[in-house]
Amino acid sequence: MRAIVYSQTGAPSVLQLVEREAAEPGAGEVRVRVVVSGVNPTDWKSRAGATGQALAFPEIVPNQDGAGVVDAVGPGVDTVAVGDRVWMLLSAHGRPTGTAQEVAVVPADRVVRLPDGASFDLGASLGVPAVTAHRALTVADGGPTRLTPDALKGRTVLVAGGAGAVGHAAIQLARWAGATVVTTISSPAKAALATAAGAHHTVDYTAGDAAAAIREVAPDGVDLVVEVAPAVNAPLNQAVIANHGTVAVYANNGGDRMELDVRAHFALNVRYQFLLLYTLTPQALRAATEDITAAAEAGILPVGEDAGLPIARFPLERTAEAHAAVEDGFVGKVLIDVSDPA
Template sequence: MRAIVYTSNGPSDVMRLEERPIPEPAAGEVRVRVAVSAVNPTDWKNRAGSGAGGAVEGQSPNQDGAGVVDAVGPGVTTVVPGDRVWLFLAAYQRPSGTAQEYTVVPASRVVKLPDGVSFDVGASLGVPAMTAHRALTVHDGGPSRLAPGALSGRTVLVAGGAGAVGHAAIQLAHWAGATVITTVSSPAKAALAASAGADVIVDYRTEDAAARIRSAAPEGVDLVVEVSPARNAELNAAVLANHGTVAVYATDGGSTMSLDVRTHFALNVRYQFLLLYTMGPDALSAAAEDLTAALADGALPVGADAGLPLTRFPLEETAAAHDAVEHSVVGKVLIDVASL
């Protein structure tokens, strides 16, 4: 089979296209023929040696993907050969990323795609959608699961609504019934956020963001899905409701932030930090189940019309795909592995 492989950390040119034997699934594992692999920031950071995933000898990159179950190991009952599926954390502490024609992963990381849901959508879930789900389910007082109506009466602020996690957070919060406010940095990104389903869109470069958010949510924001805690700490303090929560999933803008302690005392604010790799099997399972329900409802489309433009590369250009994500291309980067 064709596989992208690297044996040491470094820039994108450490990756090579190689021929490797098709792997066999062991007990509790599933072999998937990959149709589409997706690239996330965590993928190039892990390859470069600065991420949380670590390096594995003979590593195939990329955590997320979608394809068709090809074989199952002993004890696997959740999927059968022929099932269309999406994958998450395929490359976490394993050599079996999705940038190869066949990958073997634990059955717990393989989820059936509902009928009619494309491989592009499936490959675009994983890291961004599961992170967004977690961010939307850590608020003081719940909910711990998402479904239509679960966030009714809540106001959610999504920082950076044109990013992949922001896009998924807008879609999921909208599906769950929240009023969704998002911040963006340009009219083009505002159009993407509107297509994703945001109710209120604030261009923080041209508007008084705090005033605009407060006008839309006079009682304050219940939950912030935060990509840049250092940059946005002052804004969040100005717009949070009593018992508000800030769910932090990235460190864009710096890894150190300053908080006004008295303001946060008075508002009973909770800061919740989250990382997909270490949030635990129960949270991952809950996210997979709720995302499946959202998929069945048609709530997580991708593509420019849905607010998440797709940029595609063939498998042999995986290095260019990683570079595109590292250089902050807008939307989702997908790698076409096989036509299934």
């Protein structure tokens, strides 16, 4: 089978196309014929060595997310069967092989049935973005801990950076759950994408008084902020957060340190909740995959430019270019066509 591998960290050029034997699934494992692999910022950061840690394995196949068809199951697996269409998450977490290969062996709890009406493109676009968004939307004091229609009814959610992949999923899931969704963007083009995703209101944080614009929509403040840039946005969040509001932080774009006015946050009972996908509890991951699958089955997680998430596609042999596109800040989703969907 064809696979993309790297044996040292560095630029996208360290990624090489090789031939490897397809592994057999062991106990509790599933082998998937990968149709589409998804690329996320975490994938290029791992490849580039951004964490500063040495490679955990002599050779690594990148990419956490993907979608395909089950072609073998190991002993003890009863959650999926041969022939099932599935989406995958955390495929390379703690393991040497991700989804940038024609056949991937993945733990069964990281393989989820893909609803009949959902495309492989959608399946490969879930994983990191949708699970992160789900967690951000379910950490507020007083819940909800699960997302269903009306679970966030009566609440206002502010999504920072609504044109990104996580922001896109957060808008879709929050809207499905009944929230009023406001998002910050930096251009009319990004506003159009966020609106296509389902945001009720967009606010250009580069023009005018963003806090006043948000308060005009939410006079009592926003109940939950899905935050991608806490260091930059801390003053804005303080200005618009509601009493007992929560700021859910999933990234550190724009800086590693932030400054908070302690007294102001005391007065509002504000909760800052940091979250990291890779250390979520099994219960939180299971809740996320179940709710996300239900949302996908309901048709509320579409991808593509018309849905607010443009797609850039690359063949497997051009995985280095796919990684470079994400690293260079492509607005949308980068997908890799690995094998024929038939």
